[in-house]
Amino acid sequence: MTARADPLLDALSGLPPGALRLGADVGAGHARDMSMTPGVLLRPGSTAEVALMLAACNDLRRPVVVQGGRTGLAGGASPREGEVALSLERMRDLTEADPLTSTIIAEAGVTLQRVQEAASAGGLRLAIDIGSRGSATIGGVIACNAGGIRVISHGMMRQHVLGLEAVLADGTILSRLGTLVKDNTGTDLKHLFIGTEGTLGVVTRAVLALSPEPADLAMAYCALGRLVDARGVLQSLQARFGRRLSAFEFIEARVHAAACAFGAVSPVPEGQGPTP
Ligand SMILES: Cc1cc2nc3c(=O)[nH]c(=O)nc-3n(C[C@H](O)[C@H](O)[C@H](O)COP(=O)(O)OP(=O)(O)OC[C@H]3O[C@@H](n4cnc5c(N)ncnc54)[C@H](O)[C@@H]3O)c2cc1C
Missing domain, CATH: 3.30.43.10 (Uridine Diphospho-n-acetylenolpyruvylglucosamine Reductase, domain 2)
Structure with missing residues (x-):
């Protein structure tokens, strides 16, 4: 045609x-x-x-x-x-972080990174982080119910969406942009659009829950000889720190080597490289 x-x-x-x-x-x-x-x-x-x-x-x-x-x-x-x-690339409106409700309202085309930066400017954070943060949009992250490196302590994107606006295939607009954590006023339809990749409607705007920035952060970078040892490290860290362990990521040797070659991370000492 x-x-x-x-x-x-x-x-x-x-x-x-x-x-x-x-x-x-x-x-x-x-x-x-x-x-x-x-x-x-x-x-x-x-x-x-x-x-x-x-x-x-x-x-x-x-x-x-x-x-x-x-x-x-x-x-x-x-x-x-x-x-x-x-x-959704033209829908990029973003409010400031609201310290009273610890929320921020983003149109679907706003990148995850912009939301993180706006939250941080208000002393808060969106506890979702993925490598594609600079390009992935709030609509896409919601549609995929993305997880990321903090999923073990903060859950997936679903846990961070308080309110949602979406448009159905026939053009009907559903809008429930509440900022309350406790809201049991009827069926919570937003969950139909989280993780369903646009099959049930187009996400256009969301109210996202923010949490306080941690006062302090420490990072450990461990080089392990075997993949199975990563599970032991995770278990002992969880036993020691509980939910204060905010992120955990396993990096394969070839990915680590590529990141070193790119200059993104420092090589580990000879003989102590990560799991092949
Ligand atoms: C380097 C890298 C690291 C990643 N790390 C992780 C990770 O750690 N954990 C994880 O879970 N995922 C990860 N991902 C995948 C991640 O889920 C996506 O990057 C992101 O969630 C998709 O957002 P997007 O805006 O790019 O969506 P797109 O790729 O454009 O779309 C993804 C899906 O969502 C639908 N969609 C997009 N926008 C909307 C909307 N507004 N309404 C309805 N449907 C919509 C699309 O139709 C498609 O089905 C990673 C990806 C990359 C490239």
Whole structure:
């Protein structure tokens, strides 16, 4: 179908500039690995525009793939033949951290790192951290229910979402942006959108729970001879520190070597390298 003959473009003709890209203007970055560059890229700037776009796609039975930072490793953001891509890259509003409720409200396209930095500026932190923090978006992290290096003490992303706004495939907006930890006013629908990778709706905004920055942090870097020893180290640290052990990560020898070559970490002394 040529762009001109596409009825979706007629349905969305009232969109503001920048909200829609076609053909070569889409950019190869919106493809992933072996997937194809989508012919139509929708770039909503607001929840209302997400609703308008999804309703139009739904009416025309056009399949949609939702894209955040496109760092996911399972291919969920990779467009397939005939799919329209809907990227949250223009939805980047972020409030300041609220010290009274220990929360922050982020639109779906805000990167995890920006939220971490905003929380830190308020003396608080979002206790989720993953290597893709600089590109992964709040919408994507919620959609994947990401874990990361602090998962053993702080749980997965689900534990940090207090309120959520999402748009269903027909354009219906569901909004429950409460900031309360204790909220048992009816069915908590937000859980339908956490970890379901956009299959049940598009996450547009979230209220995230923050916690105080720890007063002090200590890091131990252990070089082990065998993988099985990592479990023993973890168990003894947990026995000693309980929930104060905030993060734990195992690094394979080849990954460690690559990080050293890149200059990101220091090599361990000769003969004491990590598990092959
Ligand atoms: C270096 C690196 C380290 C990582 N480390 C970890 C880790 O330690 N733990 C861990 O759990 N994961 C890890 N990940 C994967 C991690 O889950 C993703 O990076 C991140 O959660 C995806 O966010 P994204 O914005 O890039 O989403 P995308 O990759 O764009 O999308 C991921 C999925 O979510 C859907 N989606 C995106 N945005 C929305 C939205 N607004 N509404 C609904 N659906 C949406 C997409 O359709 C797709 O199915 C890592 C990835 C990398 C590259």
